[in-house]
Amino acid sequence: MTTTTTLARENAREGTAGVSLVGVGGAILTALVLLYFAGFAQAAQYHDAAHDTRHTLAFPCH
Amino acid sequence: MTVRIFANGLFAGLIAGAVVVLLQFLLTEPLILEAEEYESGARVHFAGLAEPGVLHDHGANEAADAPPAPGEPGAGEAGEAAAGESLAARFALAFAADFVVYVAWGLILSALVSLAIARGQETSLQNGLLWGLAGFVAVQVAPGVGLAPELPGIPAADLQARQIWWIATVLAAAAAMGLFAFVRNPAGIAAGIALLALPHLIGAPRLEQLAGLAPPSLVAEYVARSYAVALAGWSLLGLSMVWLWGRAADPVPVPVPADDR
Structure with missing residues (x-):
């Protein structure tokens, strides 16, 4: 019963039953921050840590 | 719903990331290390065919000027132990970064x-x-x-220019995949093809004269393996993603009054 009410409240807050725009936006934003540090940031510590990953996954690297 | 988006993105990213780590360790990492030996001058492309330094004096000079790096000939046993340790740390960081990247794509x-x-x-x-292949x-x-x-x-050409072109191309191609998958009418497909082609008509940043210290055959091997790793990673990301979404269905959604929409 509690679950159902919570869900109903969440659905009401987020607009439609099946779509969570907060979740979609939040997940994409989180992903972009992660990608920035792992794939793009040029500060030495990020570049060096992720160096082999950037090469293997074909991000532009140095 | 919000929690499931994050949880499924995280778990699918970890599943695909684990396989990418394994494949990177087996397939691409050895070639990266080998290429660095050419970069540092420890190995010289054409070494067997010509005097070192004649064709690639850049690499040979660097090797002559620099003190032997740890793990290279001349550094001794202590150097080799230190190199082993730093190599382990380097692998650990690279593998952590693999997970970060695949969790990001997963999200x-x-x-x-x-x-x-x-x-x-x-x-x-x-x-x-299909989701994985589109990615x-x-x-x-x-x-x-x-x-x-x-x-x-x-x-290679200026890094920032390449990063900008890369991001724009990925966004355009992702939009094209969306049009092919969800719009599917002639106009949508035409727009998708245009989006795929446009970055290449503009052209990626490229040096006028290409060069490199590693042998072309090593580069060819590397590129083939890089795509193999990526194909495995993305296929698995798509498959595990949809499996996770289908696995435990949401609790029956409560009907929401129409005026709430």
């Missing part, structure tokens, strides 16, 4: 899959594979046509 894919499911898309493994095309193939996977020691 984006999870967000998009949640929208498709809300529109009524089935959580079949076929759809999962592979958008993130690896489309930018790779202009900016091939690089080995260390290969000069």
Whole structure:
């Protein structure tokens, strides 16, 4: 019963039953921050840590 | 719904990331290390065919000027032990970064899959594979046509210009995949083809004269393996994503009054 009410409240807050725009936006934003540090940031510590990953996954690297 | 987007993105990213770590360790990492030996001058391309330094004096000079790096001939046993330790640390960081990247792709894919499911898309493994292949095309193939996977020691155009072109190309290709999958009328398909072609008509940043210290055959081997790793990673990301979304269905959604929409 509690679950159902919570869900109903969440659905009401987020607009439609099946779509969570907060979740979609939040997940994409989180992903972009992660990608920035792992794939793009040029500060030495990020570049060096992720160096082999950037090469293997074909991000532009140095 | 919000929690499921994050949880499924995280878990699918970890599943795909684990396989990418394994494949990177087996396939691409040895070639990166080998290329760095050419970059540092420990090995010289054409060494067997010509005097070192004649064809590639850049690399040979560097080798002559620099003190032997740890692990290279001349550094001794202590150096080798230190090199082993730093190599382990280097692998650990690279593998952590693999997980970070694949969790990031997982979160984006999870967000998009949640929208498709809300529109009524089935959580079949076929759809999962299509999601994965679309990601592979958008993130690896489309930018790779202009900016091939690089080995260390290969000069390339200005980094920032390449990053900007890469991001724009991935966004355009992802939009094209969306048009092919969800619009599917002649105008949508034409727009998708235009989006795929446009970055290449503009052209990726490229040096006028290409060069590199590693042998072309090593680079070829590396590029082939890089795509193999990416194809495995993306296929698995798509498959595990849709499997996770289909696994435990949401509790029956409570009907929401129409005026709430």
